[in-house]
Structures are given as structure tokens and as C-alpha cells.
Amino acid sequence: MAEVAIKRAPLAGATRQRLQALDDASIVGAFLAGEERAFTELVERYQTRLLNFIYRTIGDRERAEDLVQEVFIRVYRHLHRFDRTKKFSTWVYTIASNLAKNELRNRSRNPLVLFQTIKANWDDEERPLQFEDTTARPDDMFRRRHLRALVEETVARLPEHHRQVFVLRELEGKSYEEIAEITDCNLGTVKSRLNRARNAFASIIEPKID
Amino acid sequence: MRGERAGARVTPARFAYRGSRVLLGTAVFWNRPRFGGYGLAKPPRGTSPLMDCREFRSKHVAYVDDLLAAVDMEGMRAHLGRCPACARQDTAVRRSLMLVHNLPPIEPSPEFMARLTARLAEIGPPPRYAARSTLFFSMPAMGTFAAVAAGIGVVAVLSFRTTHYAAPTQIANAPVAVTVDSLPDIMAFANSAPDVTPLANAAYVAAVPTGIPIWPAVLMAGEAPVQFASMELQLSGGR
Numbered sequence: 001m002a003e004v005a006i007k008r009a010p011l012a013g014a015t016r017q018r019l020q021a022l023d024d025a026s027i028v029g030a031f032l033a034g035e036e037r038a039f040t041e042l043v044e045r046y047q048t049r050l051l052n053f054i055y056r057t058i059g060d061r062e063r064a065e066d067l068v069q070e071v072f073i074r075v076y077r078h079l080h081r082f083d084r085t086k087k088f089s090t091w092v093y094t095i096a097s098n099l100a101k102n103e104l105r106n107r108s109r110n111p112l113v114l115f116q117t118i119k120a121n122w123d124d125e126e127r128p129l130q131f132e133d134t135t136a137r138p139d140d141m142f143r144r145r146h147l148r149a150l151v152e153e154t155v156a157r158l159p160e161h162h163r164q165v166f167v168l169r170e171l172e173g174k175s176y177e178e179i180a181e182i183t184d185c186n187l188g189t190v191k192s193r194l195n196r197a198r199n200a201f202a203s204i205i206e207p208k209i210d
Numbered sequence: 211m212r213g214e215r216a217g218a219r220v221t222p223a224r225f226a227y228r229g230s231r232v233l234l235g236t237a238v239f240w241n242r243p244r245f246g247g248y249g250l251a252k253p254p255r256g257t258s259p260l261m262d263c264r265e266f267r268s269k270h271v272a273y274v275d276d277l278l279a280a281v282d283m284e285g286m287r288a289h290l291g292r293c294p295a296c297a298r299q300d301t302a303v304r305r306s307l308m309l310v311h312n313l314p315p316i317e318p319s320p321e322f323m324a325r326l327t328a329r330l331a332e333i334g335p336p337p338r339y340a341a342r343s344t345l346f347f348s349m350p351a352m353g354t355f356a357a358v359a360a361g362i363g364v365v366a367v368l369s370f371r372t373t374h375y376a377a378p379t380q381i382a383n384a385p386v387a388v389t390v391d392s393l394p395d396i397m398a399f400a401n402s403a404p405d406v407t408p409l410a411n412a413a414y415v416a417a418v419p420t421g422i423p424i425w426p427a428v429l430m431a432g433e434a435p436v437q438f439a440s441m442e443l444q445l446s447g448g449r
Contacts, residue, residue, distance in 0.1 A: 032338050080337050170310045195271045202306040
């Protein structure tokens, strides 16, 4: 049994390395050809990025995880219909963007959900930072936590349309063209919203960090 | 004026002197250097001489992202040197963006993958198609291609047969010619609905010089009134 386990481990490692070396289009092709582990590789590539994107957009971490799961389920169901001439990341971010928008729309209709979200975020601030540097001085840790909370609170105060473009550009590093495709806007609108989002963000946070 | 007594009479010379100083001052004012001081700084080549704040704000997004052309970048920097308000705004935006870019990412919870795997197992195997190359989607549908190829082939065959048929070298099937001598009772035959026309050989004879294919001539002969055939046979006396 142990020998079988040892024999399987190198094969799994080799397969994983092979999949990691492929680009997104090749991974999709491998999955459609029957390679089950290719989908796991896709999940590992995008789970953190999508979680950050949705979390910064809607402000609720637990709900953001649920939505990320929903994104991957939709990808799993509809990957055979994906046009592989297009960019996979743009497609998956578009799904995430639509789910986040729907979540915000539903929240605005339900005050109880909104209250629970705010309360959950208060509790969330008490949690330690992940990958926190435990050797840092306490005042440095406090300052970092304070800055992080400040930035997240400021991002959450941006208007929804501006916030989404801001997060996609500043946190996800998407180009203007990709943002235009994800948010279904033209390039000029993206630049205009980004400009306003940056100015609004700076005007809110700048007095607090001086 | 300085050095003159108050109330002194304005002489022409004095008037000319004053006028020339006014003109000189005006010329100096209109021709004053506009960039950075007297005589040395010049505007960057290719940019508008004075970028205003509106133009600066419209290009600020691309400026922060380093996506402007070099000429525009110079113009933006020059404006920052002249406009304290825009310089303050640029600094504020860059400082705030530094905070955002240094924000630590959040990671999924440890049970994220297990939950997702369980949900995918409930869904079952995903629909999959055989891997197709992207080239497939750029070619015309195979069915359309096959139909077009078949159509071209049919047209080619028909044209070949038509041209071949227009100048027959030999008759594929000789017409059925019934002679009087070969039939025991030609009259009975002539009066009945003929299955084999007695004019087939006549049709053949007619067809050759006219170039009409045999079978239309045979049909036409077959549809000819039978009484002519009967008359012909009667005239010949059945011989």
C-alpha cells in the first residue's frame, strides 16, 4: 500500500508540474479532452484572485467565497461552450463580475442582509491578518492592520461602478481593454470611471494617513 | 517724470521721449518669455505651449499608468512644475495607490477546495466535446463544402456528357426498325398501338443530317399519326 502511494505521488507531482507549465487555453483543452486534474489546476490558479476581486467588490468575505465557488461551478458546467480563441481570464472575471453585481443588487433590496454584512465585517477586522509577520513589533502590526482596514473601508465607500473598475485595475492588474470587456463598457468609460475612482479614493484616504 | 520740475511744459522732445518709453514697455510686455523665466526655458517640442489643468486631468489616468507617449509625458511633467494644485493631486493619488498596491491578498479558507469538490461531485461529469482545433471553427462547415464540391462535380459531368452527346460518334442503341418483310401482318400491326414504331429507321435517316439526337427523332416519329405509316405501307403494297 505504501509502495503504491509512493508510486502515485511522483506521478501526481509530474502531472501537476506538466499542467502548471501550460497556459490557460491548453489547460482548458486538456480538461475537455478528459484530464480531470486540469480543472483543479484552473481552480488553484484563479481562486485567490477571484476571491480578492469579489471580496473587494461586495465587502463580505464569507459570501465572496460562496460566489467564487459559484463561479467555478458555472465554469465547470459551461467550459465546453467557451470560445477558446478568447482569453479565459476575461471570461471567468466576467462571470465573477456579474455574480458580484447581482449580489450587490440583491443586498440593496434587503436591509437585513446589508446589516448582517456590516456586522460580519466588524467581526472580520478582529481576525489576525493571514500570513501575518508574527516577529514584527506590535505597533507595526497595529499600523498595518489599521492601514489595511482603512484601505478596505475606503474602497468600499466608492460607488459600485467606480469600485469595480478600481479593483480590477489596481488590485487585479487588468488592462483597460480587459476591464472594458469584463464590465461591458467602452474604453472611454473605463478611463473616466478609473480617473474618478482614483481621485475619490485619494480624497477620502489622504487626510487620514497624514 | 523723475528729474523734471512739477508743472514743466511738455515739449515735443519730452513728448517723444515719453512716447518711446511707453512703446518700449509695451513691446517688452507682449514679447515676454512665457516659459519658466526670461530667455532660457522652452516648451517641449510637439506639445501645446500651455497645457491647462483640464488637459492634465484628462490625461492623468494614462500618466499615472505610464501609458502616454513620451511627448505627452514631458508636457504633463512640465505642467506639474507650473501648477501646484495639479501637483498636489498627483502626489495624493500616487500615495493612495501605493497603499492599495501593498494590500495583502486574502486567501481562501482551508476547506474551500473540499467544499468545491463535493459540489462538483453532486453535479456529475461535465459535458465535454472532443478537442477540436481552433482552425476547425475558421473553415467553412464541412457539409457546405461537400455540397459545393458535389455541385461542381455534377455540373462538370453534365457539361461533359452534353458536349459529348452533341457530337455522337456512334449510336449507343440502334433504333428498333421494323421492316415490312419481317412482320407477318403489318396491317394489323399498323392499326394497333405501335410499341415499336415503323418509322424508326426513317427517324434515324432524318436525324443524321439534321444533327438531332436519335431518341428525340424516334419520339417524334413515334408520335406521328399512324395513318401516315399505314398509308405508306399501303402505297408500297406491303412490300
